[in-house]
Amino acid sequence: MLFPPFIFFLAFANAAQLAFPGAEGFGRNARGGREGSSYVVTSLADDGPGTLREGLKEPGKIITFKVGGIIRIKARIVIPKSTTILGQTAPSPGITVYGNGWSASGADDSIVRYIRIRMGKVGTDKKDAMGIAHGKNIIFDHVSISWGRDETFSINGNNATNITISNCIIGQGLESHSAGGLIQTNGGVSLFRNLYIDNKTRNPKVKGKNDYRNNVVYNWGGGGGYIAGGDSEGQSQCMIVGNYFISGPSTGSTSAFTRGNENFHAFTQGNYYDADKDGTLNGKAMADDSKNFAGMNVVKIPFPYPGPDKVLTAKEALDTVLREAGASKPRDAVDGRMVAEVRSWGKVGQLIKSEDEGPMAGLMVEMEKMVDSNGDGIPDWYQRERGWDVGDGKGGMVVERSGYTRLEEWANSLVE
Numbered sequence: 001m002l003f004p005p006f007i008f009f010l011a012f013a014n015a016a017q018l019a020f021p022g023a024e025g026f027g028r029n030a031r032g033g034r035e036g037s038s039y040v041v042t043s044l045a046d047d048g049p050g051t052l053r054e055g056l057k058e059p060g061k062i063i064t065f066k067v068g069g070i071i072r073i074k075a076r077i078v079i080p081k082s083t084t085i086l087g088q089t090a091p092s093p094g095i096t097v098y099g100n101g102w103s104a105s106g107a108d109d110s111i112v113r114y115i116r117i118r119m120g121k122v123g124t125d126k127k128d129a130m131g132i133a134h135g136k137n138i139i140f141d142h143v144s145i146s147w148g149r150d151e152t153f154s155i156n157g158n159n160a161t162n163i164t165i166s167n168c169i170i171g172q173g174l175e176s177h178s179a180g181g182l183i184q185t186n187g188g189v190s191l192f193r194n195l196y197i198d199n200k201t202r203n204p205k206v207k208g209k210n211d212y213r214n215n216v217v218y219n220w221g222g223g224g225g226y227i228a229g230g231d232s233e234g235q236s237q238c239m240i241v242g243n244y245f246i247s248g249p250s251t252g253s254t255s256a257f258t259r260g261n262e263n264f265h266a267f268t269q270g271n272y273y274d275a276d277k278d279g280t281l282n283g284k285a286m287a288d289d290s291k292n293f294a295g296m297n298v299v300k301i302p303f304p305y306p307g308p309d310k311v312l313t314a315k316e317a318l319d320t321v322l323r324e325a326g327a328s329k330p331r332d333a334v335d336g337r338m339v340a341e342v343r344s345w346g347k348v349g350q351l352i353k354s355e356d357e358g359p360m361a362g363l364m365v366e367m368e369k370m371v372d373s374n375g376d377g378i379p380d381w382y383q384r385e386r387g388w389d390v391g392d393g394k395g396g397m398v399v400e401r402s403g404y405t406r407l408e409e410w411a412n413s414l415v416e
């Protein structure tokens, strides 16, 4: 029997309950599968008993993982309503879903954390790696999404409401489209502390009600970094605060922001731009005027959106994103490669047509496991990610600022 105060407490707790401790932004109250049942993934197969796909057949599940590794999918994956996917429960190296894209259209009240969604050239042509056409109260946190054949992460349509994308890596949209994604809805989307990298265009392209704070954008191409609505006559109300833009090898003279107009109302503050590709981090604060922001209507009063608990400076955001964005417990070599590109401060990066092209080698699983060319016990990709010299074989014993040797830092990063 429940006593009245307890019933009252439940009602109160439900109203304010966060998707998880620290959930922020428009999608922070997504309930996930809390009122449903549990499902444990025990197989890395594409479908059948114990698979992720099986767990997503019905709404209302909290999904955890007894296995870690690569799930190779053929058909796209669709997230139903009231679903929680807790990728952080998988044993090392975590969960990578490779081979096609996902849809979260209609995934009302869903929570997705700590997985890698890598679509790739074998995925369905002209489809997004992750797409949401409609749906409400959805949060993606610490998810790595790459190799979309249309957009990489796209939210498009005014029935998409109250959505958060936080601490994610959205990178390497495949040519020829090579796009970060559309984020176009009047329903409210928060983008906090994400890394947009190696996309020719749309990092993202924004329309409507949008809260863009503490993101890092690196190596956009000719299409543009942050695209403000295009030629839209629709009204947009956007926060653009504490973001760091860094040009890379694919970035031409295109500035960080493009295609704003007087219908695009933006509160801008504390944004930095490092345009010179000189191999050092030396971004400059962007003055908050319309000229710097591609002709937007720059407003003086912030929009009253549910922001991050702590708004970081652009430099703090950069440090945090490089340390934590994506499915980072632990990171795989693909994300490691992307983070290392940022740390080249303009020297390294490229647009790719295929995940097998150039410096990329598909999922890079072999590289991740094996290659330790100086024999110090730390894989090369992790050394590169940290900006350490792979040179002399003694590097593992160098003591870092943390007080730990590099070897220990590598080991600690596996169990953070």
Ligand SMILES: *[C@@H]1O[C@H](CO)[C@@H](O)[C@H](O)[C@H]1NC(C)=O
Residues within 6 Å of the ligand: 134, 157, 158, 159
């Ligand atoms: C939103 O959903 C309603 C009801 O399902 C539908 O009639 C309308 O066309 C949708 N609007 C958009 C912009 O998708």
Ligand SMILES: *[C@@H]1O[C@H](CO)[C@@H](O)[C@H](O)[C@H]1NC(C)=O
Residues within 6 Å of the ligand: 136, 137, 161, 162
């Ligand atoms: C989105 O969230 C706001 C603020 O919590 C709420 O007022 C609104 O009804 C929500 N929209 C939908 C479609 O649930």
Ligand SMILES: *[C@@H]1O[C@H](CO)[C@@H](O)[C@H](O)[C@H]1NC(C)=O
Residues within 6 Å of the ligand: 172, 173, 174, 175, 176, 177, 178, 179, 180, 197, 198, 199, 200, 201, 221, 223, 350, 351, 352, 353
């Ligand atoms: C990003 O998108 C553009 C445009 O589609 C594409 O040309 C480019 O190759 C992509 N970048 C990467 C790194 O894949």
